[in-house]
Amino acid sequence: xxxxxxxxxxxxxxxxxxxxxxxxxxxxxxxxxxxxxxxxxxxxxxxxxxxxxxxxxxxxxxxxxxxxxxxxxxxxxxxxxxxxxxxxxxxxxxxxxxxxxxxxxxxxxxxxxxxxxxxxxxxxxxxxxxxxxxxxxxxxxxxxxxxxxxxxxxxxxxxxxxxxxxxxxxxxxxxxxxxxxxxxxxxxxxxxxxxxxxxxxxxxxxxxxxxxxxxxxxxxxxxxxxxxxxxxxxxxxxxxxxxxxxxxxxxxxxxxxxxxxxxxxxxxxxxxxxxxxxxxxxxxxxxxxxxxxxxxxxxxxxxxxxxxxxxxxxxxxxxxxxxxxxxxxxxxxxxxxxxxxxxxxxxxxxxxxxxxxxxxxxxxxxxxxxxxxxxxxxxxxxxxxxxxxxxxxxxxxx
Amino acid sequence: xxxxxxxxxxxxxxxxxxxxxxxxxxxxxxxxxxxxxxxxxxxxxxxxxxxxxxxxxxxxxxxxxxxxxxxxxxxxxxxxxxxxxxxxxxxxxxxxxxxxxxxxxxxxxxxxxxxxxxxxxxxxxxxxxxxxxxxxxxxxxxxxxxxxxxxxxxxxxxxxxxxxxxxxxxxxxxxxxxxxxxxxxxxxxxxxxxxxxxxxxxxxxxxxxxxxxxxxxxxxxxxxxxxxxxxxxxxxxxxxxxxxxxxxxxxxxxxxxxxxxxxxxxxxxxxxxxxxxxxxxxxxxxxxxxxxxxxxxxxxxxxxxxxxxxxxxxxxxxxxxxxxxxxxxxxxxxxxxxxxxxxxxxxxxxxxxxxxxxxxx
Ligand SMILES: Cc1cc2nc3c(=O)[nH]c(=O)nc-3n(C[C@H](O)[C@H](O)[C@H](O)COP(=O)(O)OP(=O)(O)OC[C@H]3O[C@@H](n4cnc5c(N)ncnc54)[C@H](O)[C@@H]3O)c2cc1C
Numbered sequence: 155x156x157x158x159x160x161x162x163x164x165x166x167x168x169x170x171x172x173x174x175x176x177x178x179x180x181x182x183x184x185x186x187x188x189x190x191x192x193x194x195x196x197x198x199x200x201x202x203x204x205x206x207x208x209x210x211x212x213x214x215x216x217x218x219x220x221x222x223x224x225x226x227x228x229x230x231x232x233x234x235x236x237x238x239x240x241x242x243x244x245x246x247x248x249x250x251x252x253x254x255x256x257x258x259x260x261x262x263x264x265x266x267x268x269x270x271x272x273x274x275x276x277x278x279x280x281x282x283x284x285x286x287x288x289x290x291x292x293x294x295x296x297x298x299x300x301x302x303x304x305x306x307x308x309x310x311x312x313x314x315x316x317x318x319x320x321x322x323x324x325x326x327x328x329x330x331x332x333x334x335x336x337x338x339x340x341x342x343x344x345x346x347x348x349x350x351x352x353x354x355x356x357x358x359x360x361x362x363x364x365x366x367x368x369x370x371x372x373x374x375x376x377x378x379x380x381x382x383x384x385x386x387x388x389x390x391x392x393x394x395x396x397x398x399x400x401x402x403x404x405x406x407x408x409x410x411x412x413x414x415x416x417x418x419x420x421x422x423x424x425x426x427x428x429x430x431x432x433x434x435x436x437x438x439x440x441x442x443x444x445x446x447x448x449x450x451x452x453x454x455x456x457x458x459x460x461x462x463x464x465x466x467x468x469x470x471x472x473x474x475x476x477x478x479x480x481x482x483x484x485x486x487x488x489x490x491x492x493x494x495x496x497x498x499x500x501x502x503x504x505x506x507x508x509x510x511x512x513x514x515x516x517x518x519x520x521x522x523x524x525x526x527x528x529x530x531x532x533x534x535x536x537x538x539x540x541x542x543x544x545x546x547x548x549x550x551x552x
Numbered sequence: 553x554x555x556x557x558x559x560x561x562x563x564x565x566x567x568x569x570x571x572x573x574x575x576x577x578x579x580x581x582x583x584x585x586x587x588x589x590x591x592x593x594x595x596x597x598x599x600x601x602x603x604x605x606x607x608x609x610x611x612x613x614x615x616x617x618x619x620x621x622x623x624x625x626x627x628x629x630x631x632x633x634x635x636x637x638x639x640x641x642x643x644x645x646x647x648x649x650x651x652x653x654x655x656x657x658x659x660x661x662x663x664x665x666x667x668x669x670x671x672x673x674x675x676x677x678x679x680x681x682x683x684x685x686x687x688x689x690x691x692x693x694x695x696x697x698x699x700x701x702x703x704x705x706x707x708x709x710x711x712x713x714x715x716x717x718x719x720x721x722x723x724x725x726x727x728x729x730x731x732x733x734x735x736x737x738x739x740x741x742x743x744x745x746x747x748x749x750x751x752x753x754x755x756x757x758x759x760x761x762x763x764x765x766x767x768x769x770x771x772x773x774x775x776x777x778x779x780x781x782x783x784x785x786x787x788x789x790x791x792x793x794x795x796x797x798x799x800x801x802x803x804x805x806x807x808x809x810x811x812x813x814x815x816x817x818x819x820x821x822x823x824x825x826x827x828x829x830x831x832x833x834x835x836x837x838x839x840x841x842x843x844x845x846x847x848x849x850x851x852x853x854x855x856x857x858x859x860x861x862x863x864x865x866x867x868x869x870x871x872x873x874x875x876x877x878x879x880x881x882x883x884x885x886x887x888x889x890x891x892x893x894x895x896x897x898x899x900x901x902x903x904x905x906x907x908x909x910x911x912x913x
Contacts (some may be wrong), residue, residue, distance in 0.1 A: 155557075158554065158556070158849040161554050456843070456867040463839065463843060464839055536828040536831040541827075544810070551821070552824075
């Protein structure tokens with residue numbers, strides 16, 4: 155039965171996280187925005203917190219142990235998006251810098267063997283898909299991996315890798331067979347310190363400056379044969395690649411939740427200022443009979459609610475094992491775009507307060523912009539939604 | 553437990569209404585709009601389902617089932633996806649029944665509910681007023697207490713089915729408070745004007761209704777500010793359900809059209825400029841529905857939904873125009889011609905932000 159009331163367990167969970175965000179992240183938010191590339195050591199307390207990655211699938215006997223702790227066993231995706239929203243209300247760049255909670259950790263947890271889990275499970279793992287010539291078109295990557303005896307030899311360049319400096323290892327996408335196209339793309343764990351693996355430089359960014367983004371060069375980089383994630387076999391067709399892309403169905407709602415968190419930070423800030431100025435937001439008057447600031451505020455709040463609901467739906471579907479490819483992209487399309495618009499508008503309504511680095515809104519405007527770019531740009535999300543809705547192939551709708 | 557999935561009962565209702573719409577108005581909506589009429593038997597087909605009577609206690613002739621705001625949003629969306637005027641006309645008695653159930657005295661329930669439960673009469677709500685900066689939160693119509701009576705003065709507009717309604721619920725200011733009053737058709741001083749000619753909702757007959765020193769007995773006051781506020785919440789949620797319905801209709805029509813219309817050698821849906829509009833329509837319809845459900849969930853849980861209902865209606869008002877505009881645009885010049893329903897959706901959709909209180913959950 156449809157019921158969109160926020161359950162008590164989520165309220166309790168998020169109010170705890172909200173406190174953390176307020177007392178731990180907010181106070182250092184500006185500091186690490188200014189000190190780009192320095193590691194926020196205050197984050198050590200969060201090491202290994204399950205944020206971006208789902209825990210490895212439990213074995214049968216583990217699962218029975220989980221029962222009876224009072225929490226719904228299945229709600230992991232929903233509670234994750236709720237937690238991420240709170241953390242990003244605190245600071246999105248810092249959330250992305252939580253040790254051992256990289257996107258690579260999620261990729262490893264999803265497919266690693268027990269032995270690989272043993273070796274890589276405790277590492278901080280970044281994710282390297284993007285190349286200078288392959289951004290949105292991730293199937294076009296040209297980094298190669300060739301088996302040479304007991305080792306893979308990797309060659310190529312990976313850009314825009316989140317946590318490039320701080321991570322212990324990187325999950326690298328490379329092709330083992332260029333002729334096989336997307337089916338030839340595999341992922342490999344490359345630990346820092348492997349011969350031929352070099353962090354080339356770190357980027358200077360518009361926002362999320364607390365998060366380090368860098369370029370790796372793989373120059374005849376050698377890694378052990380069993381550093382490959384999943385099967386080395388090149389299957390015909392694109393099933394394998396589609397499997398990899400499916401992990402985006404889990405991560406896109408997470409980015410949507412980040413966007414929602416930043417937008418909410420802006421909306422909360424603005425609400426405080428509006429109320430301090432003596433305006434009472436009463437949610438009953440004709441929205442065209444109130445001041446322009448009030449109407450804009452109500453609209454922003456409405457869009458914020460829409461962002462969150464689309465995000466929660468996508469996560470809820472994943473929890474209930476429903477295929478959520480369309481809904482995951484819908485949530486990111488909406489939230490990525492509107493986090494940008496809401497934070498822009500917040501600065502506009504704040505006037506001088508919205509332009510100064512003494513206050514955080516200008517930072518949120520810069521931070522939120524990335525949400526419409528990484529994990530698939532807004533345009534790519536629209537493509538995915540449109541193809542699904544119109545039942546068109548990627549050839550028909552390019 | 554939180555859930556985004558309709559129950560069996562909710563799904564069955566949705567399917568039933570989809571069939572009903574298919575079998576009644578679907579192919580007639582265009583003609584109905586041109587002729588400005590809804591065949592009575594189409595309304596009767598809906599009323600037979602008994603959803604209007606369902607929350608009325610058995611002692612007054614209803615089914616005594618708990619009112620469900622969420623179910624009501626599902627009903628309104630589905631009917632409005634057929635025709636918004638039809639959705640409003642079908643469910644109109646509820647706009648009188650639900651507030652009576654919520655704030656009526658036993659005497660009021662006894663007096664009004666049996667006739668409404670048996671379906672022998674219509675009832676309506678008079679809330680909108682024809683003046684600049686109209687605000688449902690501060691109506692200009694007044695009620696003055698004099699002796700054992702209230703005297704109503706003011707002008708209302710967009711009162712659905714006022715020509716046949718036996719009972720009117722009237723929004724008026726009384727002693728600095730928003731109140732609802734019950735006025736019976738035929739009361740001296742209650743004047744039903746001409747049928748209105750509107751931008752949209754042509755199938756629905758609406759009227760100007762004037763109260764000039766219209767005297768009603770004291771016991772005809774239904775509620776003060778608190779009940780009035782609840783009415784606003786419930787009607788705002790209903791308006792966003794209507795917006796969701798008409799937007800969905802426009803989205804679905806444009807989607808199907810874009811797949812078939814060929815220009816430059818391939819379906820226009822193959823172009824991103826069109827496909828991206830359709831993607832946006834799809835998730836905005838969903839967002840509107842989720843906001844509607846969210847607000848209705850608060851009511852269903854017995855909570856106040858002031859903020860949620862306000863935001864849902866505001867959102868629906870904005871998005872319905874955006875989506876129905878896209879609907880026309882995707883059809884190009886053909887979308888401008890009345891043969892296609894998208895221009896009708898565009899006209900009808902404007903009412904979500906312009907008006908209040910056309911339906912209730
Ligand atoms: C701060 C930051 C962190 C990042 N972290 C990581 C990371 O950890 N790992 C990783 O692998 N990558 C990461 N990325 C890379 C990110 O995912 C890509 O930048 C993104 O996917 C877009 O690719 P691009 O920059 O090459 O843009 P392009 O693909 O060149 O796109 C340029 C423009 O064209 C549009 N466009 C592209 N294709 C189409 C199409 N078919 N139809 C319509 N429009 C289209 C895009 O929407 C965009 O507006 C990160 C990027 C940044 C900035």
